[in-house]
Structures are given as structure tokens and as C-alpha cells.
Amino acid sequence: MKYYSVQQLATLAGVSVRTLHVYDEAGLLKPATRTEAKYRMYGEKELLRLQQILFYKELDFPLQEIRAILDDPEFDLIEALKHHKSALQTRQERLTTLLTTIDKTISHLQEGEFQMTPEELYEGLPKETAEAYRKEATAKWGDAVKRSEEALRKLSKADFGKLKDEMKANWQTLASMMHHDPTSDAVQEHIAHHYVIIRKFWGTDSLADKQAKQYAGLGQMYIDDPRYTELDGKPNPEFAVFLSKAMSYFAETALTS
Amino acid sequence: MKYYSVQQLATLAGVSVRTLHVYDEAGLLKPATRTEAKYRMYGEKELLRLQQILFYKELDFPLQEIRAILDDPEFDLIEALKHHKSALQTRQERLTTLLTTIDKTISHLQEGEFQMTPEELYEGLPKETAEAYRKEATAKWGDAVKRSEEALRKLSKADFGKLKDEMKANWQTLASMMHHDPTSDAVQEHIAHHYVIIRKFWGTDSLADKQAKQYAGLGQMYIDDPRYTELDGKPNPEFAVFLSKAMSYFAETALTS
């Protein structure tokens, strides 16, 4: 039977000696035995248990719960995991909010310094071209466009600003992703995230789904049209940028008209 | 000049009195003045500073840094925000990994755990009719059906019951809506709400989207087929009821096979 000293076990598992002391004290991981001089000696079983402990610690379980899980065979592990999962999701949402706030703060502070003028936003997309897109969209989606505009008008000014910010970020992500890898699923993810944004502002309102579907359909209209996606018979590397701008223009128009 | 007591300020800002004590002690927010009895009195300026403090606290800055930011006009705020942002992004990535790990662990633990008798679920739909629907569905959606079944088997018994209840309610709403107005958008809303339910039970799992899409497609299959929607060349008033039962049967079968 092989034994490990505190330091050996600590090194093996990548934790500190103090950590093992704490686990011993907490009854979470007792040494297999002690020498006459009270040195802690751990065996294979303890090593395995430590692996388990570290696994749950990775999942951010508090030590008390880890002990409960490992010691009580009746413990409803699955329920605990699910509970923990929802807690993590809450944290993640909070982090997302924080990141958005930080982004806004940064861009607010940089106002004037790096601010995008509307001209820059539409850069490469001349007014008449943009107008043409809008006409095309309204011709194909007339009613939907109107209903979308109604829904948008129901937002408060503050929400309107937030919505614009989030959508802008989403489009920028799309453009950046497709710039780095034109074959990626970025468009799908973009639309999926668009759903998320829409839901956030209109909740379960059935208008949300209509709006999102209409938007997705509008994007699809461009995506399906080789006049936009291809250049000389090959994928147009500028398509992502174009799509971003076109959709942005469409939304801006819908939001403000 | 208006002054606020500790409690007034605390209530205004939504923090505890103790928090204000701590901030005073830390030199982060000193009261404008003190009464003879040493009561802390805060003015407008302090209120504004408190807003600032809470803003940075929202961004998870430690109090020491907040003090540095607010007291040192030379502090490079934008750099600090950017630095902080990347830290938050790291945390968020870690959370995502954790959530994935939890999902994997849950499904690993639930493997093979769940079985159920199909008999009680066929209620209201004769066996041979039901079997025919299922055959049609699997013929058209073979692979998707199998994947869906996998996902469904991973639910706990408790969740399974809840899912059944919510889906049943959703179908009943559909049937009732279409009964009153066969031309309504009820099917779209039904599918949209189905998305919501699915997300609730599978959360971040990407299977959720596949499941929902497949379900939507299956419904569309019936909706597009005049054999079901029409009767003697006119809209079939029983279609909603039929669809409800067919979809119900399909899901039940997927849940139990």
C-alpha cells in the first residue's frame, strides 16, 4: 500500500498543503492514517476522493455541499446539479448585463473620440441604394414591416436606445465573425441572438416572434440572392459587411420612421 | 441645504445602513458633516458620489479601486474598464464551460435511468391510428425523431410530468383557438410557445433548438397537407383537434419509446 504525504498529494492534485489541512478540518477529506508524529498519510482512495472534490469545486459547489454529495448516497445529485445550473445561468446573465454596461460606458466616455457618425454607418451604401433596399423589403414584407414599426413605437425612449445598442453589437459581431471565417455559422447565430434580444424587449408578446421571423426572413432574402452573396461567381468577401449595413439601415429606418 | 440621515440615504440608494458605515470607515464616502451627537449627515454631493460608487460596484470593482478611480483624476478610467471587461469575459467563458460540464454530467447520470409504460398515454387516440401517425412522422423525420427521443429520455420524472402538463395546455389552447377562429394565427403562437417550453426544460442545451425546430416542421407537415386541413374542399373544423392529438401522440411516443 502506497501512501502520500500532504505535500506529495497536494502537488499531485495541484492544490496547496493548506487546502488539504482545511479539507481535513472540515471532514471533507480525512487522511487514511497518521504517523506517530501525527503526519497525515493519504492512500489511493483519498486521491480519488480528492479528484471528486475538485470536480465539484470546479462547478463552484461550496465545500459543505460537496461533503453532502460524497457522503450521502441518498443525495439527489441530479436535482442539486439542476439547481446549481440555474444559479450559474443567473450569474451568466448578470455578467452579460455587466459587459453590456461596460461597453456602453466605454463608448460613452469615448464619445466624439471614436463615435460613429451615421454617415460612417452607411458608408459604402449610398442613400438611394439604401432606399432601394427598403423599398424591396417593404414590397416583399409590406404588412410585416408596418406591424414591426408599430411594435417598435411601443418602446420607451430608454428601451429604444438599449435595443439599438444591442442590435448594433450583434451586427458588428456578425461582420467580424464572417470577416475571419466566411464559412462559419455566424449568420445562424446572429439570427438566434436576434431572437434573444427581441424576447428581452417584447417578452412573450407574440409580436416578438413575428418581428424576429420577419427579420430573419429579410436577412434570408439577401442571403439567398446571389446578386449579393457572390462576386464573379465566387463568395463575396464583402457580403457580411454589406448585410450588416443593410440590416442596420433597415432597422434604423423602421425604428425612426 | 438639504441633508440626509444614514437611513434616508440608504433607502434612497437601496443599500443598507451598514454599507454606509463601511464606506465611511473605508474613506470611500464620508458624510458631509456630523451632528453634535455624531450622527452622519449626507448632502447632495454625497448622494451623487454614492451613485458613482454603486455604478462601479455593479461592475464588480473592489472598493479600494473605486476610491482610486473617484479620488484620482489622473486615473485612466477607460483602460481600467477595458481591463475589467476582459476579466469579466474570462469569467463568463468559465461559466459557459461549467454549464456545459453540468449538462454533460446530468445527462451522463441519467443515462438509462428513465423508463415509462406507453399504455396510459394513448388515451383518446386509437392504437392503429396513432401508429400510422408515428410511421408517417418517422418516415419523414427519421433521424430527428431519434435525436429528439434521446433528449426527452434525459428528463427526470418530475420534469417529465411538468413538461407533459405544459405541452398539454399548449395544445388545448391551440385547439380552442382554432375552434373559435380557424383562420387565426394560433398555430404560429402555439409553435412559438412551444419554443418557450422547450427552452425551459433543456435550457442551454443545443438539442433544445433542434427539438423545437423539428417539432415545428412536423406540425407544418400536417398544416401543409390538404388531406388533413380540408374536408370536402372546405376548411376542416376538426383539424385543430386532430393536430392537437397527433402532435400530442407524437411527443408522447417520442417520450416513451
Add this chain to the structure above:
DNA sequence: TCTTGACTCTCACCTTACGTCATAGACTAT
């Protein structure tokens, strides 16, 4: 055998940003 250096033991205080008493004094309304 003695000494040196590495290892180990337990005790105990420190960390964040407060929460939660405890005790004592201050203010307000009846």
C-alpha cells in the same frame, strides 16, 4: 553523533464587503 535543511504539526490572525447582534446614547410623539 551532530547539524543542516526540508518537511510537518497546530494555532492563530488576515482577507472582502458587509450581516448580525449588543450596548448605550439621542430624538420624536404622545
Add this chain to the structure above:
DNA sequence: ATAGTCTATGACGTAAGGTGAGAGTCAAGA
């Protein structure tokens, strides 16, 4: 005057260890 509310300070507790202090233990070289 008295009850009820508000305030002050001080002290202890939290999670999961970090960082020593002081003392004992072990293996190896001189």
C-alpha cells in the same frame, strides 16, 4: 415622562483558504 424609533461604536461571523509563528520530525552529509 415614557415608549418607540433612530443612531453610534464595537465585536464577531461568513468562505476558502493565505501567511506566518513556534515547535517538533525526518533524512542525509560531515
